[in-house]
Amino acid sequence: MVESHIAKTLEDALKTLNSGKFRIVAGGTDMLIQNRSHTGMPIGYKDNVVYINLINELDYIKEDEDNVYIGATTRLETILKSENAPKILKNIIHEMAGPGIRHTATLAGNIANASPAGDSLVGLYVLDASIKCQSVDNTRIVKIKDFIQGVRKIDLKSNEMITEVMIPKYDFSRFVFKKVAPRLSDAISKLSFVGAIRIEDNEVKDLRMALGAVYMTVLRKEDIESKYIGQSIGELKNNIELIIEDYNSFIKPIDDQRSNKEYRKQVALNLIKDFIMKS
């Protein structure tokens, strides 16, 4: 029989993780479905589990001059209602699930789930977020793009957990989030897109774009973005065909029951085009 432990302090959770092989359950909204058993039966976890959602000390949103810090047990709905969470992230969470799920599900859970369709990831890539991973004897901070290694693959040791998400503060002139899904909230994205741009005196000072569900991980190409930084906004728009060409070869969606790949690729390129041309 699998063992389950309810941790109410960070120390307890880390000690438990250090004592054997445990899977982490936060809100459990992904874990439950992945381990679903019959009605009336306990959730069919294959490994021991440690429950962390009742650790109050990790339920916070803090900020200093440079960053916003979101604790691992902060619920999606708390982030949505907070004054200091980044707007891009709030726009994304607004379109994730319904209030019932958002009241228990966490941002850290969405990240650790590492689904190519995980909606928060596109935002966190564009915002250059970092993940704080803690174990009994170590704390390290990893960039989101390094933390996510593939479909359901993350850079997390078995005795570690995510304790915090750090997001640098940044003012964009404009950003958009687009989610292409059959029904807005309660649906898994066929495709998602975040574009963000900072324009000063008609010059592109910063340009960032990320696409979800068109590749194994979120697609963000900083080398492409940097080619267009420093151009005037007019030049940027004149270069739209080049930009599309730059991204074309990197968008390699897979066919699945949600959508076919030609459709996804076309929509992805249209979203990029639309974002640039309206900037």
Add this chain to the structure above:
Amino acid sequence: MTEIKFKLNGKEQTLNTDPNRRLLDVLREDFKLTGSKEGCGEGECGACSVLLNKQIVNSCSVPLANVDGQDIVTIEGFSKTKEYQVIKDSFATAGGVQCGFCTPGMIIATQSLLNTKPRPNDYEIKIGLSGNLCRCTGYNLIIKSVKLAAKDGDGLW
């Protein structure tokens, strides 16, 4: 087996059970509170909605472990409140109920919404009910019901 304590409809309860059980099953089987329904069992339909610390959650998607020390109110407990009377009457008046399967969940969603936004506009109502599916009414009558509840119960929330 783990000892789980929580407040259920205002009363402290202690259970010695598997913390990996779903809150929905514990409510329906151990407490015979069958107002929370199982529709999809996957967090999509809202038929299983209950209030956790006054906020709507899908009890089919909540492991019992996550309610240890918390406050749960089901439709049965909520039906003893003044707020319930107002919401129930407005659903009846505005035609927000047909077969009734979604209704306990809709009422819980309405309470959770009005608790944070006592005077919601149409858009806020749609967001507040976005996790609850109804196969019968086409939603417009439910939105009307929520508006009526907010109006009739003005000051309660």
